[in-house]
Structures are given as structure tokens and as C-alpha cells.
Amino acid sequence: MAYEFTLPGKVVIGEGALASCETTIKSYGKRAFIVTGKMITKLGTLKLLTDYLHQWGIGYTVFNDITGEPTDEMIEAGVNLYKDNGCDFCIGIGGGSPLDSAKAIAAMSVLRGKVSDYMGKEISGTFPPMVLIPTTAGTGSETTKFTIITDTKKNIKMLLKGNALLPQLAVIDPSLTYSSPRHITAATGMDALTHAVEAYTSRKSNTLTDLYALSAVKRIFEYLPIAYNDGNHAKAREEMAIAAFEAGVCINNASVTLVHGMSRPIGALFHVPHGISNAMLIGECLSYVVDGAYERFGTLGRIIGVADDTMTDEIASGKFLEALAELCSRCEIPSLEGYGISKADFEIHIEKMANDAMASGSPSNTIKVVDVEDLKQIYYKLYK
Numbered sequence: 001m002a003y004e005f006t007l008p009g010k011v012v013i014g015e016g017a018l019a020s021c022e023t024t025i026k027s028y029g030k031r032a033f034i035v036t037g038k039m040i041t042k043l044g045t046l047k048l049l050t051d052y053l054h055q056w057g058i059g060y061t062v063f064n065d066i067t068g069e070p071t072d073e074m075i076e077a078g079v080n081l082y083k084d085n086g087c088d089f090c091i092g093i094g095g096g097s098p099l100d101s102a103k104a105i106a107a108m109s110v111l112r113g114k115v116s117d118y119m120g121k122e123i124s125g126t127f128p129p130m131v132l133i134p135t136t137a138g139t140g141s142e143t144t145k146f147t148i149i150t151d152t153k154k155n156i157k158m159l160l161k162g163n164a165l166l167p168q169l170a171v172i173d174p175s176l177t178y179s180s181p182r183h184i185t186a187a188t189g190m191d192a193l194t195h196a197v198e199a200y201t202s203r204k205s206n207t208l209t210d211l212y213a214l215s216a217v218k219r220i221f222e223y224l225p226i227a228y229n230d231g232n233h234a235k236a237r238e239e240m241a242i243a244a245f246e247a248g249v250c251i252n253n254a255s256v257t258l259v260h261g262m263s264r265p266i267g268a269l270f271h272v273p274h275g276i277s278n279a280m281l282i283g284e285c286l287s288y289v290v291d292g293a294y295e296r297f298g299t300l301g302r303i304i305g306v307a308d309d310t311m312t313d314e315i316a317s318g319k320f321l322e323a324l325a326e327l328c329s330r331c332e333i334p335s336l337e338g339y340g341i342s343k344a345d346f347e348i349h350i351e352k353m354a355n356d357a358m359a360s361g362s363p364s365n366t367i368k369v370v371d372v373e374d375l376k377q378i379y380y381k382l383y384k
Helices: 018-026 038-043 045-056 072-084 094-106 183-200 206-229 232-255 260-269 276-294 296-304 313-330 341-349 348-362 372-383
Strands: 011-013 031-035 059-063 089-095 128-135 148-152 156-159 168-173
Touching: 011 018, 011 232, 018 128, 031 072, 031 094, 031 372, 038 072, 038 089, 038 183, 038 313, 038 372, 045 059, 045 089, 045 094, 072 094, 072 183, 089 094, 094 128, 148 206, 148 260, 156 260, 156 313, 168 232, 183 206, 183 276, 183 313, 206 232, 260 276, 260 348, 260 372, 276 313, 276 372, 296 313, 313 341, 313 372, 341 348, 341 372, 348 372
Parallel strands: 011 168, 031 059, 031 089, 089 128, 128 168
Antiparallel strands: 148 156
């Protein structure tokens, strides 16, 4: 069966990647709209970018009001500023939130109506060129046709998609991730792992996504603990940057499944960072569906070296889940309770969360068939 495989228009990866992009970036226009957050400004990473723009004779406007995960209100403010300053193209620099925001702002600078009008629809159009520069290794936003924006009125996270949201240029420089603090390294690294595992166990997986997914899983199990314990470990940062890219390519082409579907409502209602909510869920979610794909999970156990060919797929799957729990422990992933969410508050929202998760479509990509009642059971198990 034929399948489509998409990537960003151009990818430059490696230390010093940004410095080599002058000709490409200059071709996009005369004035850039830079979307970022205040921490990137404070750390000096933004200045690294603006110094290059000065050298290259490119004007810019900075929008650094992405505080936390992006909302429809932030996007509207960004679009207004983009138009008021006569910008030609967008540059997103930072973690997943600024990159997702840059995509949404570029799209809504052209599209009519509100960003919430496009939830669940295939977004299309000719948008301003987008340059995405990640400073974390995990979200994969620089490789995907997706953006996640919170609808503040409905209190839900909207998944917006369309090939038109793919950036023209992804610039992946591992040295930009050195400043990422430990908790961000853990959250984004676990996000990348979730992308890779879900893509590999998705109904939409294919030969190419399998190659990328297995490579990413192997890298993350080996190098995430090292990067978590030593943020300046060059080899670990480089390998995690590659793994995050691989995992992003995976979900761009095979999509996500149960974990992401159930993670978004937790983020929207309890304001848990996306990578952390994924990590909170991944053990229970995969344990629930493992019997639908023992062969796939068994392969994951073997690729990370905790199982071998003498073991059955079921036993190898169990070894993988044990290793996953150990990785979460080493990265100090909190429980819901440890994060400060009470059992009573959480359980009040389970009905809404389960329905919102199913409505997103992601759980239906899981190889094992699941429904709303299954999702409710998993949510309850988080407080077992």
C-alpha cells in the first residue's frame, strides 16, 4: 500500500547550524517576526539569533509573550503585532510552545476568523515562510504539520494540522539545548520518547517511520539519563537532538495514539506541561494496550537491550515496560499526586477528559481498539 512521507522543506542539523543559514533565511523576506518566550530572551539565546539577523541585514520584530503553553489569546496578539509591523516571515525559537505559536501565527496572519475555527480541520493556504529553531530536544514541532493551541473559552487543547504548517526551514543545533534545565530536559526527552513509541505502535506506522522510531527509542534510552544528569554533555545533547528530530518525523507521518490523546486534557485542565503529562501517563497507557501489539513492544524491548531473541514477544514487552518505568524514575517524573493534583479534583474531570481525548482522534490510532470506557479506566488507574 502506498503512503505519504513528509518532512520540513529543509533541515540543517549540527553544532553551528544557524550560522550556515544566511542565504536561505535572507530569501524569505526583509523583516522577520520572531516568536519566543521571556526565558529564551533572558538566557541570551534570542540575542544569538538577532545578532545574525543584524549581520545579514534582516529587520525583525520580537514577540516574546509566549508564557507557558500557547493559547488562542496569545496567537491573536501575535497575529496583530505581525500585521502591524509589516513582517514577511516567522521565526520560532525556543521550546515547543514558541514553535507551535509561530506556526499558528503564520497561518492566522492569512486565514480568516479565529484559530478555534480550525480545530479538527485540515489547514491549507499559502502562509508566510516559517523558520523553526528548537532549544529543547523533544517536542519535535520543527518537523511536524501539527500545532497545539489551548482554547481558553472551552478549556481544551486544540490539535490543528495541515501540510501547510510544515516549516520551510528547521535549524537544529544541539548547542542551543545546553541551557535547558534538568526538568525541561526530562519533560522534552520523555515527550520525544512518547512520540517514537506511539508512532511505532500506531495503526498508521510504515516502513520509514519504523526506522526513525526504533532509532529514536534506542538513542533516548541511552542518552536521556546522561543529558538529564549533565546538561553540558556534548555527545548526549547531540544524540537527544537527533532523537527528537527522528521522533518528530515519526509522528508527522504515523501520528500519535493513546498517550497524547489522554495527555492533552490533563494539560488543559490542570496546567501540567505537555511532556510531563505524557510521562505521567505512558506507563499505564502502554500497559493497558500492550496485549494488542506484543510483537511491536517486544521489538522495543530488544532494541534497547533489555530483552533478546530467546524471549517471547510477551516477555520482551514486559521487559520494555519495566525499563520504561525505570527511565521515568531516573528522570524523576512526578505522579499526579506529587505534582499537587488531588485525587478528588482529578476524578471529577475524568468523564470530560475521556470524552475530549477520544474526540481528538489520537486514541483511535492505537493498534489495540480502545473506547471512552477504556480511557476512564486508565485515568482512574493513575491514582491506584
